[in-house]
Amino acid sequence: MINEEKVILMTKLQTYEDKNGKKVFSILKYFRSDYISLQLLKGFVAITLCFGIIMGLWMLSHMEDILSSLNTMDYGAFVMLVVGRYGVVLLIYLLLVYIYSAITYTKARREGRRYHKNLKLLKKM
Amino acid sequence: MTAMIELRDRLKAFAGVYEVYVLGIVKAAAAFVIFNCINGEIGYMERLNSVTLVLVLSLVSALLPVDFISLAAAVFVLMHLFALSPAVAAVGACIFAVMYLIYFRFTPGRGYFAVLTPVSYIWHIPCVMPFVAGYMDKSPSSGVPVVCGTVIYYFLKGVKENAVSLSTMDDKDSLVSKMSDTVSQLVGNREMLTMACVMLVTTVTVWFIRRLKVDYAWYIAFAVGATVELVGMILGNIRFALGISILGMFIQIILSAVVSFLLMFFLFNLDYERTERVQFEDDEYYYFVKAVPKVYVAKGQKKVKKFAVENVTKDDVIKDFEEE
Numbered sequence: 001m002i003n004e005e006k007v008i009l010m011t012k013l014q015t016y017e018d019k020n021g022k023k024v025f026s027i028l029k030y031f032r033s034d035y036i037s038l039q040l041l042k043g044f045v046a047i048t049l050c051f052g053i054i055m056g057l058w059m060l061s062h063m064e065d066i067l068s069s070l071n072t073m074d075y076g077a078f079v080m081l082v083v084g085r086y087g088v089v090l091l092i093y094l095l096l097v098y099i100y101s102a103i104t105y106t107k108a109r110r111e112g113r114r115y116h117k118n119l120k121l122l123k124k125m
Numbered sequence: 126m127t128a129m130i131e132l133r134d135r136l137k138a139f140a141g142v143y144e145v146y147v148l149g150i151v152k153a154a155a156a157f158v159i160f161n162c163i164n165g166e167i168g169y170m171e172r173l174n175s176v177t178l179v180l181v182l183s184l185v186s187a188l189l190p191v192d193f194i195s196l197a198a199a200v201f202v203l204m205h206l207f208a209l210s211p212a213v214a215a216v217g218a219c220i221f222a223v224m225y226l227i228y229f230r231f232t233p234g235r236g237y238f239a240v241l242t243p244v245s246y247i248w249h250i251p252c253v254m255p256f257v258a259g260y261m262d263k264s265p266s267s268g269v270p271v272v273c274g275t276v277i278y279y280f281l282k283g284v285k286e287n288a289v290s291l292s293t294m295d296d297k298d299s300l301v302s303k304m305s306d307t308v309s310q311l312v313g314n315r316e317m318l319t320m321a322c323v324m325l326v327t328t329v330t331v332w333f334i335r336r337l338k339v340d341y342a343w344y345i346a347f348a349v350g351a352t353v354e355l356v357g358m359i360l361g362n363i364r365f366a367l368g369i370s371i372l373g374m375f376i377q378i379i380l381s382a383v384v385s386f387l388l389m390f391f392l393f394n395l396d397y398e399r400t401e402r403v404q405f406e407d408d409e410y411y412y413f414v415k416a417v418p419k420v421y422v423a424k425g426q427k428k429v430k431k432f433a434v435e436n437v438t439k440d441d442v443i444k445d446f447e448e449e
Contacts, residue, residue: 060308
């Protein structure tokens with residue numbers, strides 16, 4: 001005799017595994033602090049690359065000004081300006097990444113708990 | 126109205142039963158439109174301007190995840206730009222890389238907003254996109270792909286307008302100066318900045334208001350969103366003399382209204398007049414529950430009318446037959 005409730009629960013669990021499960025399980029492999037650190041590291045690499053690309057594009061668009069002021073430019077001030085802007089952008093981006101990762105991890109843990117609760121229920125059936 | 130609701134329910138039921146096929150057809154159709162738009166706007170590489178290739182790519186898109194369309198569209202654009210000038214393609218690749226690194230790596234499956242936004246610009250209905258994104262997405266960050274789509278559109282528009290000069294520069298014009306020209310036309314583009322800001326603010330506004338726990342939230346979201354969009358564009362128009370047509374704006378808002386009401390009809394059609402408010406308690410909490418029923422039409426019950434024949438036995442039938 002088919003246990004309808006069991007079939008329904010199994011279907012729900014499998015659907016969850018197929019849809020969001022993979023992402024959630026891959027997050028829950030880590031401890032919270034490890035997951036957030038990894039995301040911050042990835043964020044650092046990403047934003048550094050982006051800043052480099054954007055700086056490169058900015059320099060391209062201002063090429064004439066830069067070339068004309070090559071001899072008169074205060075290189076120290078220019079480097080400080082670039083590093084300062086990079087620092088501000090890095091800080092803001094990493095803060096956003098931290099908030100996003102923390103929220104994502106909390107949600108994943110909540111969903112993981114619900115999934116295991118349903119698994120236990122299935123085992124009891 | 127009843128007929129429309131019945132039609133909607135049938136469509137939903139049909140889409141539910143044949144989800145795989147319906148989704149595939151929608152993805153293929155979207156991909157076909159997108160690739161055709163790209164070919165129509167910046168078709169510099171003749172090999173890509175083939176209906177057969179577009180059809181094959183569309184069919185492949187039907188079988189693969191939604192992100193494939195975004196990826197294929199980006200590659201398509203870069204190949205066309207490369208045919209025009211490698212320098213322009215390099216700038217395009219940089220722009221796509223920045224967008225991916227900052228936002229899209231976090232949100233797989235959201236790239237379609239970034240692809241559909243330039244298409245909406247090409248069709249002269251960009252104002253519709255913030256409403257679509259605000260109503261359909263789960264998070265307010267859907268404004269970011271709309272902004273990315275806006276940047277992509279204005280980048281390609283600039284390239285298209287300067288195509289002749291970018292492709293026919295003398296040999297003495299280096300790769301760097303071509304890249305410099307390409308970037309310059311994007312950086313100082315005030316129209317792009319205005320539209321990007323208006324798109325972002327409208328999307329976030331629509332998303333925020335439609336989630337409020339008030340009656341007719343989706344309608345209010347449209348009204349406020351439309352006002353924000355109109356005011357933003359008019360202010361941008363006055364401040365930067367962008368030359369955007371006021372009449373065009375109103376037509377776009379009317380189109381946005383049509384799209385918004387279609388979305389409401391299919392996604393969130395509630396009957397506020399039959400709202401029920403109940404209040405109860407248990408040991409730990411008081412519950413204030415507000416239940417708003419969905420608008421639906423009860424399925425007509427099939428009635429089988431029986432034409433009862435008086436008890437006729439087998440013998441009676443034989444008897445009748447013999448008499449005949």
